[in-house]
Amino acid sequence: EIVMTQSPATLSVSPGERATLSCRASQSVSSDLAWYQQKPGQAPRLLIYGASTRATGIPARFSGSGSGTEFTLTISSLQSEDFAVYYCQQYNNWPPWTFGQGTKVEIK
Amino acid sequence: QVQLVESGGGVVQPGRSLRLSCAASGFTFSAYGMHWVRQAPGKGLEWVAVISNDGSNKYYAESAKGRFTISRDNSKNTLYLQMNSLRAEDTAVYYCAKDRWSGDFDYFDFWGQGILVTVS
Numbered sequence: 672e673i674v675m676t677q678s679p680a681t682l683s684v685s686p687g688e689r690a691t692l693s694c695r696a697s698q699s700v701s702s703d704l705a706w707y708q709q710k711p712g713q714a715p716r717l718l719i720y721g722a723s724t725r726a727t728g729i730p731a732r733f734s735g736s737g738s739g740t741e742f743t744l745t746i747s748s749l750q751s752e753d754f755a756v757y758y759c760q761q762y763n764n765w766p767p768w769t770f771g772q773g774t775k776v777e778i779k
Numbered sequence: 780q781v782q783l784v785e786s787g788g789g790v791v792q793p794g795r796s797l798r799l800s801c802a803a804s805g806f807t808f809s810a811y812g813m814h815w816v817r818q819a820p821g822k823g824l825e826w827v828a829v830i831s832n833d834g835s836n837k838y839y840a841e842s843a844k845g846r847f848t849i850s851r852d853n854s855k856n857t858l859y860l861q862m863n864s865l866r867a868e869d870t871a872v873y874y875c876a877k878d879r880w881s882g883d884f885d886y887f888d889f890w891g892q893g894i895l896v897t898v899s
Contacts, residue, residue, distance in 0.1 A: 705886040707824075714874055714890040715824065726888065758824055762886045766838040768814070768826040 673697050673761050677771035683779040690746040692774045694759035699739045703763035706735055706744045709773075710755045718757075719744065746776070754778055781805040783875050783891035790897045791865055801858040801875030801891055809833070809853035812878035814887060815860045817871035827873070828860065829884060842868075865898045872896075 674697040684690045694704065702722040707715040717726040719735035722742055732747040746753055759771040787799040801813070815827040828839045828849040837849055848861040858875050872895050876887035 703886075707887075709824075714892050715887075716890070717886065717888050720879070720886050720888075760824075760886065762884070765884060766826070766829065767840050768829075768884075768887075770824040770826070772823045 672767060673700060673764050673769050675759055675761055675769050675771035677757075677759055677774045679774060680772070681775045681777060683777050684749050685779045686751060687748050688779075690749055690753075690776055692744040692746075692757055692776070694737075694742040694744070694771050696740045696742075696761055698764075700761040700763035702738045703761060704735075704737070704742050705760045705762060706733075707758045707760065708753075708755050709758065715758065749776070781877065781889040783877065783889060785873065785875055785891045785894035788873065788894035788896045790899060793866060793898055795865055796861070796863045797865060797896060799860040799862070799873055799875075799894060799896070801860075803856045803858065803875075803877070806877070808851075808856040810881045812880065812884050813849075813851060813858045814876045814878060815847075815849060815858075816874045816876055816887070816890075817869075818874070818893070819868075819871045822871075825871075829878070830858070831884075832881065862896070865896075867898050870896060870898050 676695045678693045704722040706719040709715045723735045756773045782804045784802045814829045830849045846864045850859045872893040874893045875891045877889040879888035
């Protein structure tokens, strides 16, 4: 099973600032990496797939990068609606599909 | 637009059974694999099970093997999760999610709103 590790657990950022979230895989997942956003009481929403491709309707301030075992999600200028928990997920080697433990982006 | 609506959750005693349903609309249900993912209170996401578009292939998390059964009825556009021998640690919000791929399996492009299962 591939273990996904996200850091930091919590990120405190002021509105308008940049946020950088990290995700590491225990073995290579190539570019088969997705990012999801989850707000309190809501279902997860797909943000990024293929490590760097934005899903339909996702603003350009969200960008993903990386391949192999190291990945990054960057939110270039945080808006109020971006404060949420973000999960990475690998879909290269399944089952199981595995998620990171999440990074909470909170208002500083 | 894609809609996934879960139902069937509730409070159940340890050792008992429960069947979740997920009604799908807005896409060709029979063309896509479907997943169940759960989230324990205050915790992260845990994949539970997947079924291929025609029901011929099914995979389970270790925590679900032997106790949970995923199935689908393409004539009713509905996904199911039969959960037997429930334990306290199965308490979670259960989400159904659509696989983005109509061939093999991939990532999850749409999620339902989730349904709470409490084992107590």
